[in-house]
Amino acid sequence: MVAAANADRTLDTFPKYLLLNADRYGNRAAMRHKDYGIWQSWTWAEQLAEVRAFALGLETLGFVRGDKVAVVGSNRPRLYWSFASIQSLGGVPVPVYADSVAEEMAYVLDHAEVKFAVAQDQEQVDKLLSISEDVPSLKHIVYDEPRGLRDYDHTHLHSYAELRETGLAAVSASSDALKRWEALLAAGKGDDLGIILYTSGTTGRPKGVMLSNDNLVKSALHGNAFDNLDVDETTIAYLPLAWVGDHVFSYSQSYTAGYCVSCPESPETVTEDRREIAPTYFFAPPRVFEGLLTAIMVRMEDAGPLKKRMFDHFIAHARTVGEPILNGESVGFWDRVKYGLGDLMVYGPLKNRMGLSRMRVGYTAGEAIGPELFRFYRALGLNLKQLYGQTEACVYITAQPDGKIRADTVGLPSPGVDVKIADNGEVLYRSDGVFLGYYKNEEATRATKTEDGWVHTGDAGLFDAEGHLKIIDRAKDVGKLRSGALFAPKYIENKLKFYPDVKEVVAFGDGRDFCAVFINIDLESVGSWAERNNVSYGSYQELAGHPDVYKSMASHIDAVNRSLAEEELMAPSQIRRFLVLHKELDADDGELTRTQKVRRSFIADRYGELIEALYDGTTEKHVETEVTFEDGRKGSLKALVRIVDAPVHGLDPKPVREAAE
Amino acid sequence: MNRAVDPRDLNVHHADGVAKGDVLLEAKDVSLRFGGVKAITKISFDIRKGEIRAIIGPNGAGKTSMLNVINGFYTPQEGTITFRGVERRAMRTTDAARQGIARTFQNIALFKGMTTLDNIMTGRITLQKSNIFAQAIWRGPALREELEHRHRVEEIIDFLEIQHIRKVPVGRLPYGLQKRVELGRALAAEPALLLLDEPMAGMNLEEKEDMSRFILDVNSQFGTTIALIEHDMGVVMDISDRVVVLDYGRKIGDGPPDEVSKNQNVIDAYLGVPHE
Numbered sequence: 001m002v003a004a005a006n007a008d009r010t011l012d013t014f015p016k017y018l019l020l021n022a023d024r025y026g027n028r029a030a031m032r033h034k035d036y037g038i039w040q041s042w043t044w045a046e047q048l049a050e051v052r053a054f055a056l057g058l059e060t061l062g063f064v065r066g067d068k069v070a071v072v073g074s075n076r077p078r079l080y081w082s083f084a085s086i087q088s089l090g091g092v093p094v095p096v097y098a099d100s101v102a103e104e105m106a107y108v109l110d111h112a113e114v115k116f117a118v119a120q121d122q123e124q125v126d127k128l129l130s131i132s133e134d135v136p137s138l139k140h141i142v143y144d145e146p147r148g149l150r151d152y153d154h155t156h157l158h159s160y161a162e163l164r165e166t167g168l169a170a171v172s173a174s175s176d177a178l179k180r181w182e183a184l185l186a187a188g189k190g191d192d193l194g195i196i197l198y199t200s201g202t203t204g205r206p207k208g209v210m211l212s213n214d215n216l217v218k219s220a221l222h223g224n225a226f227d228n229l230d231v232d233e234t235t236i237a238y239l240p241l242a243w244v245g246d247h248v249f250s251y252s253q254s255y256t257a258g259y260c261v262s263c264p265e266s267p268e269t270v271t272e273d274r275r276e277i278a279p280t281y282f283f284a285p286p287r288v289f290e291g292l293l294t295a296i297m298v299r300m301e302d303a304g305p306l307k308k309r310m311f312d313h314f315i316a317h318a319r320t321v322g323e324p325i326l327n328g329e330s331v332g333f334w335d336r337v338k339y340g341l342g343d344l345m346v347y348g349p350l351k352n353r354m355g356l357s358r359m360r361v362g363y364t365a366g367e368a369i370g371p372e373l374f375r376f377y378r379a380l381g382l383n384l385k386q387l388y389g390q391t392e393a394c395v396y397i398t399a400q401p402d403g404k405i406r407a408d409t410v411g412l413p414s415p416g417v418d419v420k421i422a423d424n425g426e427v428l429y430r431s432d433g434v435f436l437g438y439y440k441n442e443e444a445t446r447a448t449k450t451e452d453g454w455v456h457t458g459d460a461g462l463f464d465a466e467g468h469l470k471i472i473d474r475a476k477d478v479g480k481l482r483s484g485a486l487f488a489p490k491y492i493e494n495k496l497k498f499y500p501d502v503k504e505v506v507a508f509g510d511g512r513d514f515c516a517v518f519i520n521i522d523l524e525s526v527g528s529w530a531e532r533n534n535v536s537y538g539s540y541q542e543l544a545g546h547p548d549v550y551k552s553m554a555s556h557i558d559a560v561n562r563s564l565a566e567e568e569l570m571a572p573s574q575i576r577r578f579l580v581l582h583k584e585l586d587a588d589d590g591e592l593t594r595t596q597k598v599r600r601s602f603i604a605d606r607y608g609e610l611i612e613a614l615y616d617g618t619t620e621k622h623v624e625t626e627v628t629f630e631d632g633r634k635g636s637l638k639a640l641v642r643i644v645d646a647p648v649h650g651l652d653p654k655p656v657r658e659a660a661e
Numbered sequence: 662m663n664r665a666v667d668p669r670d671l672n673v674h675h676a677d678g679v680a681k682g683d684v685l686l687e688a689k690d691v692s693l694r695f696g697g698v699k700a701i702t703k704i705s706f707d708i709r710k711g712e713i714r715a716i717i718g719p720n721g722a723g724k725t726s727m728l729n730v731i732n733g734f735y736t737p738q739e740g741t742i743t744f745r746g747v748e749r750r751a752m753r754t755t756d757a758a759r760q761g762i763a764r765t766f767q768n769i770a771l772f773k774g775m776t777t778l779d780n781i782m783t784g785r786i787t788l789q790k791s792n793i794f795a796q797a798i799w800r801g802p803a804l805r806e807e808l809e810h811r812h813r814v815e816e817i818i819d820f821l822e823i824q825h826i827r828k829v830p831v832g833r834l835p836y837g838l839q840k841r842v843e844l845g846r847a848l849a850a851e852p853a854l855l856l857l858d859e860p861m862a863g864m865n866l867e868e869k870e871d872m873s874r875f876i877l878d879v880n881s882q883f884g885t886t887i888a889l890i891e892h893d894m895g896v897v898m899d900i901s902d903r904v905v906v907l908d909y910g911r912k913i914g915d916g917p918p919d920e921v922s923k924n925q926n927v928i929d930a931y932l933g934v935p936h937e
Contacts, residue, residue: 035819036812036815036816036818036819037811037815037818037824037827038815147820147878147882148874148877148878148881148882150881150882151881265824265825266822266824266825268824268825269824269825272825
């Protein structure tokens, strides 16, 4: 161990950890970035120099303690460095989703009263300039990539490289600059505001979650201890900077544990770059795991018959013995041998293809993962675990300890976290990571956080016999069918989303006679199927309405109904009617949040006609939907949507229309 | 044109004595015939250094022929072409390439079985100094040279945002991306004059917007002079500094976009007034 004496030191801010790491891990890689086709790396000592140079450069623009700085762009070293630079001066970074449209960005920047913005490229600079009138507090914009920006007016626009040069020059000119910076850095305290993260806003306007340095440092340390994360881990940073998960995994935990974070070359190359890096600690929302599996299944469909048979055979074997082996349970000798053979021929290459060969700890969170999907990865021998967290908690609320993994629970309360269930079924928690409050929103803070520090999660859950937390749904989404039976839409949706050709599902049923669903097809998967089967189509809409697509969806629904029929609580919510939506649900149209979660109430409003059609027995419905293009223009989409009945199992096959009151 | 002169302009490989805004290429009374068919009749116009010059006209107006004359593929029967102050007549296309003229084609002409990276590397061929034997041995200077070429190619890949298809054979790429790779190959030659033959043909709106941005960025960042043929009038009017209009092999208009679009001859040519 390098400098073992220092290993257990705990500090209270991230810039202080930076100094410590430059001292204890000076020559070890802190950050990598693939640029011009080559992985470039920076050691902790170099990272310290970069952070310091930018901080001193930023200071020349009139930066003072407490200033807020928006950070916009994809995962790049300079943007991560800017976090530490800003914090070292006593400022507060406010990362913003890079794909948010101008109007959303204007709201966040104005609400946070940012004085500076650090942007990745011309695209973000253009967006910032277009909203500068709505954000009077914004004084200076700093950009990383100069391309396309040289003819811009540079009175309030500065290149990152220039500020960095200014900072480097200041350091080499006199030792005063260095001392002054270290003094500024040392003045930072644990209970200072460390960062403001805006929640994506499933409902209403985004809220600014204020996290203190203490919140983040302590949560990161708990997380490191829980999974034995140390300086030897390697991770890839590819999730939005503005998301608490990325901030904790790619910044807080890296600074506290000292491990190296790698930034991909571009958002399109993440899969290839991950393969090259082979992270040991990997985090992804279920969507990513779904996408990986879909890509593999699509490729397997195109594989030769021999390969396909081998794949199917060994995957089936893994599904029976893979998880018990991973959990250390007793498994027969020959089964183990066969599993070993499978690892050599199928699982190993598969893991390599997905870039997960070296993964020691993997987490999925953000939303519930389909149990079949989760088991698939576990069966391959990957230590994939579930975690339940929130921005307000600095991620960790519950997590699954190694060896105690279940597909349908999210694990035990994380170290340092108390969890309880309220009378209405809502999950509450209290921990060191609990946020200070919502920025400039006392009312929302009071509604979420009680006087004695308990935070309302908004999720309904229950503890099982062994103390594992099980999340059923959003507390406000859990409803009842008219018969009084429990209706948990997400539970049903996740079952359907397991199929690779299903991208998104929205289930309805609260206060209704039966459950009915909207389905969104996965264009990649269904498109590939269409190509193989000579099905021609001119548009997404045409493909979605294709009779064969409907047929395949009907068979998925039948399988889901059969599995629902086996569960006493869920049997009444078998799906009786469904339709395939004529357009892909899209964040630009407000149908999904920026983290790609379905906005249920918005969809209920927007597709009210279709929902009624699900329940009044109609078999076809003409609809016209407004769509927003990337540049903000609007158009409309007309379609004839078919609504189809699905058989149920073990229930009264009631008519397909709602009984009158 | 009120763009400021930037020292980076001087980085262009083919340093020449022509200052920004001066005439880089001049065509004077150029006529081209194929047997009895007159493709181009007495056309004169110039291209100034640093500008984006569009050549437009209805089908069969002689646009591509004009481009082929400029890059030496056709030799005009009459008239002269002066490039960087040097008048020339018959020449081989390779000479044009060595003088710093690169082009893309109306029907993509890439090496389909080669990767994006290799295709763009071929654009560096005229800039290679070491001979074939040194390259085969691939040690010392030849290796260093290839590293340098590769670095420039990576810059272009970064610039055109095609990192994700670096190692993909271009035959497997969609049309819009192939067009971008072709632009990359032309850029790799670090041309003084870049000829683009219908860079947006067959593209959808989004691809057109992307390509327009790349053309503007090439022009402003590398200072490359660009002559392009394009059918999409919206694109032409938006991105070009000056436009020359051809119809039936004759020049019927020349000037800034808004001026040309008001020219009665041009309007007639596009709306199809009968020729007497």
